[in-house]
Amino acid sequence: MTEAASEREKSIRRVRRFYEVSAQREWERLEHPTQGALEFAINKAWIQKFLPGPGSRILDIGGGPGRYSIWLAAQGYRVTLADLSANLLAIARGKVAEEDVELEGVIEANATDLSRFANESFDAVLCLGPMYHLLDESDRQAVAAELFRVLKPGGHAFVAFLNHLSALRAAVNQDIPFFTPYTFDIVKRWHYDHVMDFPVAGIFSPAWVVHPRDVAPFMERQGFRSVELVSSQSVAGDVQAHLALFAERQPELYKWVLHELVKLANDPTIVGSGWHLLYIGQKP
Numbered sequence: 143m144t145e146a147a148s149e150r151e152k153s154i155r156r157v158r159r160f161y162e163v164s165a166q167r168e169w170e171r172l173e174h175p176t177q178g179a180l181e182f183a184i185n186k187a188w189i190q191k192f193l194p195g196p197g198s199r200i201l202d203i204g205g206g207p208g209r210y211s212i213w214l215a216a217q218g219y220r221v222t223l224a225d226l227s228a229n230l231l232a233i234a235r236g237k238v239a240e241e242d243v244e245l246e247g248v249i250e251a252n253a254t255d256l257s258r259f260a261n262e263s264f265d266a267v268l269c270l271g272p273m274y275h276l277l278d279e280s281d282r283q284a285v286a287a288e289l290f291r292v293l294k295p296g297g298h299a300f301v302a303f304l305n306h307l308s309a310l311r312a313a314v315n316q317d318i319p320f321f322t323p324y325t326f327d328i329v330k331r332w333h334y335d336h337v338m339d340f341p342v343a344g345i346f347s348p349a350w351v352v353h354p355r356d357v358a359p360f361m362e363r364q365g366f367r368s369v370e371l372v373s374s375q376s377v378a379g380d381v382q383a384h385l386a387l388f389a390e391r392q393p394e395l396y397k398w399v400l401h402e403l404v405k406l407a408n409d410p411t412i413v414g415s416g417w418h419l420l421y422i423g424q425k426p
């Protein structure tokens with residue numbers, strides 16, 4: 143095995159191991175008021191705008207425990223959920239049964255190789271996770287090329303990236319205990335090398351972070367026409383705890399705030415202010 147191939151194997155094993163220990167947490171994350179609820183609300187609102195008609199086929203690659211797949215299947219889409227992690231897929235199967243929806247498939251697959259799916263076989267693809275778990279540029283290119291290949295012309299791809307610009311914000315966020323002066327090297331590597339890597343087990347699997355300005359050119363090199371780039375936390379990435387409290391105390395006003403946060407999420411002046419980026423591109 144070449145050195146590159148063995149590094150690749152190692153990285154896949156690390157991702158699988160991380161989601162073994164955090165599988166249940168991953169399911170809960172998108173409903174957690176300070177961790178993923180805002181991201182889920184904003185992503186769903188933006189994805190919804192570009193979805194094809196119900197009954198269309200959607201691939202959710204890196205769909206993990208299945209929140210987005212279940213949401214789409216409940217609307218009548220024919221969804222295939224695929225992921226690297228058998229643990230997450232097991233959770234997804236249980237949740238699909240609990241929610242009483244049907245998926246076309248729940249499949250173990252690596253986003254870099256979707257050869258089991260024919261060219262132009264999906265009307266839309268979600269890829270909310272794999273891209274930032276791949277540290278090797280050629281693997282990320284392979285994912286973008288595979289998304290493009292399996293999409294029908296006119297179909298949209300929804301792809302999540304991690305924002306490089308959040309390193310400095312995270313460095314000064316005293317609510318996050320692992321950024322002490324003793325772990326400052328983590329922040330520097332994130333800031334200078336675009337790699338977020340926590341040597342402590344269980345925080346996050348090593349990830350690649352991208353400057354927002356580089357996302358569209360990267361996807362366009364694989365043939366996509368860029369449609370939107372959205373901050374999945376809009377402008378509220380650092381006030382999610384306040385937002386959760388506000389939602390509890392002022393539910394009516396919160397609806398208005400959330401509506402405005404969703405609307406602002408693609409504003410070029412705030413796209414770089416969230417933790418996650420949602421790229422929306424179309425296959426011409």
Ligand SMILES: C[S@@+](CC[C@H](N)C(=O)[O-])C[C@H]1O[C@@H](n2cnc3c(N)ncnc32)[C@H](O)[C@@H]1O
Pocket residue numbers: 157161168172203204205206207208209210224225226227230251252253254269270271272273275276
């Ligand atoms: C942060 S989770 C997101 C899960 C889900 N898409 C969501 O938004 O809730 C990242 C997901 O990407 C999956 N993943 C990472 N690398 C992958 C790869 N190369 N191929 C397929 N799935 C991958 C992980 O197993 C995990 O389920």
